[in-house]
Amino acid sequence: MNPTGYPQGHALLIGVANYQKISRLPTAILNDVNDVAATLSSPNYCAYAPTNVVTLLDENATRAAILKGLDELATRAGPEDTACVFFSGHGGVVGSPGNEDSVLATVDSDLADIENTSISSDVLAAALSQIKAKRLLVFIDACHAGGAAISKSLSDGKGHELKSGYSPNTFAKLAVGSGRALMASCRADEVSAVFDGARNSVFTTALLAGLRGAADKSASGFIRVFDLFNYVSEEVPKLIPDNQHPIFKADNLEGNFAVALSQGGKKSLLSLGTTVMAQEEDSWSVLEKLLVELYPFGPRDQEVWSRAGGDLSRLQFHSTGLATWHGALRTLKQGGGGKGINFGSLLRIAKEDFPNHPQLVAVQEP
Incomplete structure (x- = not known):
């Protein structure tokens, strides 16, 4: 308590x-x-x-x-x-x-x-x-x-x-x-x-x-x-x-x-899933924070979503990049956002754009 x-x-x-x-x-x-x-x-x-x-x-x-x-x-x-x-x-x-x-x-x-x-x-x-x-x-x-x-x-x-x-x-x-x-x-x-x-x-x-x-x-x-x-x-x-x-x-x-x-x-994993599940969730959370920082205008910024194989018409756009990125990654986790895009392809394009970003380089696929 x-x-x-x-x-x-x-x-x-x-x-x-x-x-x-x-x-x-x-x-x-x-x-x-x-x-x-x-x-x-x-x-x-x-x-x-x-x-x-x-x-x-x-x-x-x-x-x-x-x-x-x-x-x-x-x-x-x-x-x-x-x-x-x-x-x-x-x-x-x-x-x-x-x-x-x-x-x-x-x-x-x-x-x-x-x-x-x-x-x-x-x-x-x-x-x-x-x-x-x-x-x-x-x-x-x-x-x-x-x-x-x-x-x-x-x-x-x-x-x-x-x-x-x-x-x-x-x-x-x-x-x-x-x-x-x-x-x-x-x-x-x-x-x-x-x-x-x-x-x-x-x-x-x-x-x-x-x-x-x-x-x-x-x-x-x-x-x-x-x-x-x-x-x-x-x-x-x-x-x-x-x-x-x-x-x-x-x-x-x-x-x-x-x-x-x-x-x-309480900061505990009891009944919230295994440590591995939490680490997988963290990978998505970390990537989201980095994408908001590196592409502040959202998935359209530098055509990053399209270059990663995604379809922008499948996304819902909000007035801020943060909210749009959150919705886009949620869609991606559910298998949407375009046939050619996934966590790995989006991460790969971001790393190509920012090869010297230490936090981005450290992100691994869940």
Whole structure:
């Protein structure tokens, strides 16, 4: 147990399953919030102060209560703190094709007046912008599959329907700002799975394992943002192959910031894998740091990705080289990024470009 914990961690966790006027969701959604809250506040895991972890469930997750909770989070989280916002529930798409936006459906949302009874992406983005913490991570677990036609549309049984999900523009909007990042449970054209009888959704199952230490493969004693997404994005497709792929959005991240303590701050490889696995992970981490340093504009810089046999059209580009490199290497680890590229070919090209760089020369293939 860490005697000091992680007092700089603050969280607002929201879950809605039993909507008043919209189709309901599985009980797993409420379990997700309770289990994430317990993990964050556990001295054996993330070690947040319990008073810094606020949950809003079902009848307590009204539009007014959620906005008040965000306002209170902005008040208590200072510039040097880390803030997390987690939402599990319905999301809806509004607007015309080509100009779509999204809303967060609160427990009291009414499809007959959705714009005034939900939280629009603009309102949510404005609330997030008031949070002064230099490190803010937003989790969105929506587009849930389960129940009648939930994956396609939201219904109130009175003839009103709303397309379920979130638009890609919304995700980007919510990640705007220095030190801001967003992790969503699935792509816009996918659904977030909840298996029958499962305690948690597929996304939150992986997230919980990551927060409980599995994402800290280098045994640093911290759960870091890129490492957490790396873990979740690799584990979810294992649980539901080819059907769900978490996405990550970041506008301006300057580093792989800590989200929480790992296993109470213990620097141990117990239950995190063998030493060999940690060394392999380190090879990828070291290469990523060096590529960010040597090719700061990302995989397009000096055409390094293409020269290594990669296909740039297979990559997702972000506003910073750091975030783009992180996503590119994650794709590469999963066998993507182009048929002709792999760890070895990328390393070889970098060594050809910088033959006298001592750290690069020392990197070995995992």
